[in-house]
Amino acid sequence: MGDGTTIEITGLTKRFGAVTAVDDLTFTVEPGRVTGFLGPNGAGKTTTLRTLLGLERPTAGTATFGGTVYRDLERPLETVGAALDAAFHPGRTARDHLRVTATAAGIRSSRVDEVLEQVGMSEFAGRRVGGFSLGMRQRLALATTLLGDPRVLVLDEPINGLDPEGIRWIRGFLRSLAADGRTVLVSSHLLSEVQQSVDEVVIISRGRLVRTGTLSSLELDASPRTVVDSPDRTRLAAALDQAGLDYAEGRSGFIVSEPDPGVVGHAAFVGGVELSSLHRLKSGLEESFLALVDEGAGAE
Amino acid sequence: MSILRSVGTEFQKVLTTRMWWLLAIVLVGYVALMSGGFGAFLGWAAENPDAAASAGGSTAIPPGVELAPLLYSFASSIGYVFPVLLGALAVTTEFRHRTLTTTFLTEPRRTTVLAGKFVSQLVVGAAFGVMGFATSVAAGAAALAAFDLDTGLDSSDTWALVGRGILAMALWGAIGVGLGALVPNQVAAIVIVIAFTQFFEPVLRLVSTLNDVTASIGRFLPGAASDALVGASFYSVASLGAADSLEWWQGGLVLLGIAVVTTVVGGATTWRRDVS
Numbered sequence: 001m002g003d004g005t006t007i008e009i010t011g012l013t014k015r016f017g018a019v020t021a022v023d024d025l026t027f028t029v030e031p032g033r034v035t036g037f038l039g040p041n042g043a044g045k046t047t048t049l050r051t052l053l054g055l056e057r058p059t060a061g062t063a064t065f066g067g068t069v070y071r072d073l074e075r076p077l078e079t080v081g082a083a084l085d086a087a088f089h090p091g092r093t094a095r096d097h098l099r100v101t102a103t104a105a106g107i108r109s110s111r112v113d114e115v116l117e118q119v120g121m122s123e124f125a126g127r128r129v130g131g132f133s134l135g136m137r138q139r140l141a142l143a144t145t146l147l148g149d150p151r152v153l154v155l156d157e158p159i160n161g162l163d164p165e166g167i168r169w170i171r172g173f174l175r176s177l178a179a180d181g182r183t184v185l186v187s188s189h190l191l192s193e194v195q196q197s198v199d200e201v202v203i204i205s206r207g208r209l210v211r212t213g214t215l216s217s218l219e220l221d222a223s224p225r226t227v228v229d230s231p232d233r234t235r236l237a238a239a240l241d242q243a244g245l246d247y248a249e250g251r252s253g254f255i256v257s258e259p260d261p262g263v264v265g266h267a268a269f270v271g272g273v274e275l276s277s278l279h280r281l282k283s284g285l286e287e288s289f290l291a292l293v294d295e296g297a298g299a300e
Numbered sequence: 301m302s303i304l305r306s307v308g309t310e311f312q313k314v315l316t317t318r319m320w321w322l323l324a325i326v327l328v329g330y331v332a333l334m335s336g337g338f339g340a341f342l343g344w345a346a347e348n349p350d351a352a353a354s355a356g357g358s359t360a361i362p363p364g365v366e367l368a369p370l371l372y373s374f375a376s377s378i379g380y381v382f383p384v385l386l387g388a389l390a391v392t393t394e395f396r397h398r399t400l401t402t403t404f405l406t407e408p409r410r411t412t413v414l415a416g417k418f419v420s421q422l423v424v425g426a427a428f429g430v431m432g433f434a435t436s437v438a439a440g441a442a443a444l445a446a447f448d449l450d451t452g453l454d455s456s457d458t459w460a461l462v463g464r465g466i467l468a469m470a471l472w473g474a475i476g477v478g479l480g481a482l483v484p485n486q487v488a489a490i491v492i493v494i495a496f497t498q499f500f501e502p503v504l505r506l507v508s509t510l511n512d513v514t515a516s517i518g519r520f521l522p523g524a525a526s527d528a529l530v531g532a533s534f535y536s537v538a539s540l541g542a543a544d545s546l547e548w549w550q551g552g553l554v555l556l557g558i559a560v561v562t563t564v565v566g567g568a569t570t571w572r573r574d575v576s
Contacts, residue, residue: 047576054408055401056574071408082405087398089317096316104309104406144402 005031005151005183007052011061014047014207021047023207024061029185029200031151034178036198036215037187040293044207045187046084049156053082065152077105081145082154086137090130094121094140097129098147107147115143120169134161142170152183159193171197191289205293218288225281226261229253230273239271240264253277306407306416310390314424319389327382327428328435335374335436338534339443342367347447368452369461369532371440375432376465377533380472380526381497382432383425387476388493390417391566392486400575414567417477418559425473429466437462464548465530471552472526474559481566497523519545525554 007029014022022044029035039045050056052063054070065073065080073079088097098112116122119139129137138161145153159167174197178184188194191201201218203211211218229252230236236254240247245267246257253276256264261278268275281287314320346367391414394400407413437458441451452458476493483489501523508518518524527533528551546554 050574050576053405055404056576073408076408077406084401084405085398087401089313089393089397089399091317091319093316096312100309100312100316101402101406103312104305104403106305 006066007063007152007154007183007185008066009048009052009061009063012048012051012058012063013060014044014051014056015059021207022051022058025204025207025209026061027202027209027212029183029202031183032178032181033199034174034184034186034194034197035200035202036191036194037185037202037204038191038194038289039189039204041189043189043204043293045189045204046156047207048204049082049084049154049185049187053080053084053154055084075106075148077101077107077150078148079150080152080154081148081150082156083138083141083145083158084156086134086141088129088132088137088140091128093126093128094132094143095125097140098143101144102147105148111147111149115146118146119143135163135166138162139166142173150182153177153185155184155186157187157189159188167193190286192286195285203289203292210292219285224259226256226258226264227253227277227279227281228256228261228264228268228275229277230268230275232273235271235273236268236275239268239273242271243267255281302407302409302412303415303419306412307419308416309407310416310420311423314386314390314420317393320386320424323382323386324428324431327379327432331375331379331432331435332439334378335371336439336443338374339367339371339440340446342371343443343447343449346449366452366532367444367449368440368455368458370534371444372433372436372452372458372461373465373527373530373532374440374534375436376429376468376530377523377527379428379432379436380469380523381493383421383428383469383473384476384479384493384497385490386424386428387417387421387473387478388480388483388489389476389486390421391477391480392484392489395484396486404575410571411567414477414481414563414571418474418563421473421477422470423473425476426466426470428473429469432469433462433465461531464552467552468526468529468555471529471555471559475522475555475562478559478562478564478566481571482562482569484570515544520554522555522558525551527551529555 009025009027012022012025013020025048037045047056048063051058052070062069070076070080092100095112095116098115099109102109102112113122113125116125119142121136121139121143124136129140132140138158142155142158145155159170162170174184174186178199186194186198195215198215200214201211202209227250228236240254240256245264247254258264259280261280265275265278394403403413404410441453444451479492480489483492501521505518505521505524508514519528525546528546529548531548545551
């Protein structure tokens with residue numbers, strides 16, 4: 001993979017004084033897929049990305065594009081498009097921001113109007129960024145990443161601040177970029193935010209890797225469960241014990257490690273317990289994500 | 301070629317925001333007021349020495365001082381704060397609005413970016429110099445001509461002074477870049493520029509002239525070095541003693557030295573840090 005399109009993070013560690021923000025992180029991101037870089041706030045996602053992009057120095061380890069560190073890329077903006085904090089000079093118009101960036105990168109200025117069109121911002125091109133909503137600034141940041149038509153895109157929380165229409169738009173957009181064979185790395189603190197657009201996930205917690213793999217492998221982990229509740233929880237607990245079912249008490253009742261609500265209902269019937277609710281727990285993916293993240297936190 | 305590209309980018313950054321022309325308008329207004337107003341007052345005082353003596357105690361200007369260079373040099377002697385401010389803002393704005401991220405993603409060689417700012421602000425400072433001296437010469441000469449005093453416009457010395465003044469303004473722009481690199485906090489940088497140029501340095505220059513030893517140190521103050529480079533300043537008239545100023549080229553070297561040292565030190569410290 002000498003073409004610089006694979007992101008390779010190897011043994012990456014970043015300490016700020018006594019705080020270890022990223023701890024011996026190793027993973028790769030392949031082209032042609034959208035990879036979700038997930039973890040709770042403060043997990044070290046942004047630090048990892050900033051180190052990858054040469055904005056921060058690693059304490060140990062390397063972060064490269066196919067073996068080349070960002071600073072050594074021949075034409076960085078035509079290799080990697082990165083959007084980190086959607087920060088712009090408020091007094092500059094959207095078009096002028098892109099023009100300045102194009103000049104700095106040596107990219108022909110005709111690209112400016114093309115990328116504005118691509119992110120649907122042509123009508124706001126002449127407006128000063130100071131008046132933009134977060135969603136519009138996110139779009140402008142995305143337009144900036146596209147200026148050099150790069151093979152790799154690194155986007156930090158690009159969905160933050162977008163309205164539902166914008167979210168739908170960016171999901172399709174990320175998919176089309178990956179379909180072109182580009183490498184797309186998208187960070188988020190919510191799996192549900194990106195689960196419709198990612199193929200692969202890299203999950204970190206407290207600076208450490210807790211999981212890499214396909215989204216579907218994560219789905220397998222998320223074994224479906226049943227939620228059951230009764231006006232008399234003591235008798236319900238006894239009935240579940242009687243039937244040999246594992247369960248945990250939650251706010252809305254008992255969460256039973258049994259995919260079939262019928263089995264749980266039968267146990268209650270045998271024990272003669274009145275039920276107030278009985279249903280299958282659906283959001284298994286987000287739950288297994290949170291469980292992984294909690295495990296990572298517990299290991300600390 | 302990346303350095304040329306960087307210079308071009310920095311020009312574009314200046315021209316696509318409003319700060320440069322806001323500062324240019326204030327520069328032109330301030331210089332016109334001082335050069336024209338002071339010129340008119342001195343002209344009136346020269347024509348009516350008796351009235352001036354009774355109003356102001358003594359004639360405003362010692363005998364033998366040429367009025368024209370004094371008035372024209374207002375462009376740099378009071379106007380130098382504007383290129384410094386613009387130069388400092390060229391750096392601190394990137395920190396304040398967090399645009400340094402995009403800047404360094406686009407050009408990861410940070411030294412190239414800083415060199416681009418240094419060179420572009422030299423040129424911007426020179427442009428401010430042209431505007432400042434056009435104003436001071438126009439307003440000052442008009443005031444002098446109104447009282448039939450010598451405008452010095454036919455003298456090559458006058459135009460040499462203007463040329464050195466534009467060079468001084470250019471160097472002040474680069475000093476601003478160095479200051480911004482040393483003090484990336486925008487508010488702190490602006491406060492330092494205003495407090496130093498408008499208060500501390502004028503006081504220090506006046507106080508230093510009281511004693512021969514301090515006077516020899518005081519002429520190395522940046523404002524004094526700048527006036528030495530230009531070759532005239534109302535400070536030299538206003539000061540109490542007749543302290544020798546530096547040679548014009550020495551003044552220029554002092555300014556260049558300050559610009560280079562602050563930029564290099566800033567570039568090796570704050571400019572190298574993690575951008576988070």
